[in-house]
Amino acid sequence: MTRHLILGQTLAFAADPFSAPLEVAAQHHRRGAVLIDAGRIAAVGQADDLKAEFPDVATTDYGDGLISAGFVDAHMHYPQTAIIASWGKRLIDWLNLYTFPEEMRFADPAYATEIAGRCLDLNLAHGTTTVASYCTIHPGSVDAIFEAAAARDMRIVAGKTCMDRDTAPDRLRDTAQGAYDDSRALIERWHDKGRASYAITPRFSPTSTVAQLEALGALWAEHPSCLMQTHLSEQTDEIEWVRGLYPEARDYLDTYEAYGLLGERGVYGHAIHLEEREKARLSEVGAGLVHCPTSNTFIGSGLFDMAGLKGAGQRVGLATDTGGGSSFSMLRTMAAAYEVGQLHGTALHPAQLWWLATEGSAQVLHMQGRIGALRAGAEADLVILDLGSTPAIAQRAAQANDIWDAIFPTIMMGDDRAVQAVWLNGAPCQSAGSARIST
Template identity: 75%
Template sequence: MTPHLLLGQTLAFTGDPFLQPWEDCASHHAHGGVLIEHGRIAAVGDGAMLRAAHPQARVTDHGGDLILPGFVDAHMHYPQTRIIASWGKRLIDWLNAYTFPEEMRFADPAYAATIAGETLDLALAHGTTTLCSFCTIHEASVDALFDAAATRGMRIVAGRTCMDRDTAPPGLRDTAQSAHDESARLIARWHGRGRATYAITPRFSPTSTEAQLDALGALWAANPTCLMQTHLSEQTDEIEWVRGLYPNARDYLDTYESHGLLGPRAVFGHVIHLEPRESDRLAEVGAAAVHCPTSNTFIGSGLFDLAGLKARGATVALATDTGGGSSFSMLRTMAAAYEVAQLRGQALHPSQLLWLASEGSARALHLQGTIGTLSPGAEADLAVLDLASTPAIAQRHARATDIWEALFPTIMMGDDRAIRATWVAGRPVPRPTRSGAA
């Protein structure tokens, strides 16, 4: 296969800008290049030198556009695509009014396939090349998403959502045994196939009995290379609900830990209102805390303590949490993360935001070095940003004196119009046609 050389600005990281000065771990090439061979990144560096070293390579010249690793969305719900931006009050009201009725429709395999394709195409249009998604209790909903990702060549993490407690509606309720057995079948069918990773998925403690959590803990112990994804401490009234359902638990996290559902491959969404023991325990075991800022503000959940968790050494990722989150865009999600941090007295540097949306989320999914990085050997999932995509952004970009001033307006004001190109496994994704501005 003929190598393909992309020319443009490049921005890569050699470390975590939360743990060391960004100047020491961010590498910017104003005239850079990314060489792609066999679906992977073969080299990153000075564009002219790469062109001279590989004269046989096909060349795509993006000029002043910025070549980045594709964004990694570490927590979302593809069955909620069509209910995004629905008016609601609190989490439980929102689930009952919108989420559960919509998820019942995924018993229809054709409907599930339609939404899976729509979700992935929306993600790609926004420069997101990997999703970690909840499905529904229906096996067909899981098959639909994995199949749609395979068709597009995308890396995907997903799992069948499990709920057997009567707090879930009858049409979305399973049993401890069916949750175990159907999840086991799906693991055998999809985990490790192509670019697919299976995530064992109890929705959250209030919708699972202890018997179900035990069954899923046993399933994870038998399949330790799977991830485990769920929700933790999203809202204060949710935490009170958990206390009533699990009176013997030390805290919310203990409702998972006591059933074998805590470990380094655990991925917890939201993680806002933590007890000190919970924060320390997440860091100690290496579990991931996923920041979902547009969702946390949209549903009024609270302000994620990014600085506190990073200071404890916790693994932190970034996610849209669509449809509780109000945008499919990881750019908008980065902007919301910046705003939430400001409310907590911390000004995040653009390098930190970008790292969270790429390598940070890849690490949370145990895919570091594979995706989310401009590094030789990584899979060639890429997003190319137009740093002057709208008149408002362009006029600010024109005054920029360095890459960070040039990039930050796009982080704060950008959307899918800023995505010049998306590449998946070394192949360009066709851009959607549109009749007007997004």
């Protein structure tokens, strides 16, 4: 693979803008450049400096386009792609009315393959270059998403969703031993192969028996380099459901902790209604929490306390939660996070929103410095954005006083029309739009 230089505005982070001053955390070059070499970022700097240092390198010029690390969606359900934006109901009803009937269709490998490809293409169209996805109980659904990602040279985290309790439909139940055996075989087939990582995936404690949680906890202990993803404290009625199923548990988190499913590489979706003991234990082990704002408002779950949790040092990422979430776009997800923050009494800065959608989610997935970062050594997964993609956005951005003033209208009103190009592993994967390519 040859070197390639791409030009435009660049936005990178040297620190977490929740804990460092903005002038320290963020790095913006009005006329910047990114040098790509063998699928990785070799250098980021001023365009004139890098052009002078590498005069004979093939160049793509995106003009005023904003070059950023590709977005990282830290929690989604690719099998729910076709039912996104289904009307009404809260979590348990939504699962029974829409999710479970759709997931039954994934017993058909051809259907799983169709939806896996559709889901990843929709994500790429919105500038998302890494997803962490739940699959269904069917091993073929896991193979389908990993194969689709490999075909696109896309980084992927995924795992077989495990459910053996009679709270799930008959056709979507496995067993404790079957979940262990299937997951172990899938780990051996996919984990750390190419750009794939495996996440051991109990859906949530209401759909797993104690025996299954114990089996998956044992599997995680045997394969500690895997992630473990599940749901935690999404809705108040869900928490009451958990209390009824696990009367001996101290709290919701304890239903995982008691069976070996609490750890640093654990990724816990939603985490809205946490008790103080839960917050303390999650912080103590360094686990990851994932904010899913469009989902939380769409099905009426509640308001995630971003300021409080980040202020307490929690590791937090951002996600669409497709299809409980109502958009594939991480721009729309950032906008919803801003709106939730406002309702919670804290206005998140554009830098904080952008960091959550890139570096923050990468940290939650234990891939910091590898994805979600515009810096030397990171994998060259990039999104290039037009900050004037619609007339409404353009007229507001034209009045911007700084880069954040220019970015914020795209966060609040942008969609896939803002995406000029996406690069995966150092190669363009869709039209370069208005870019000028020269050699």
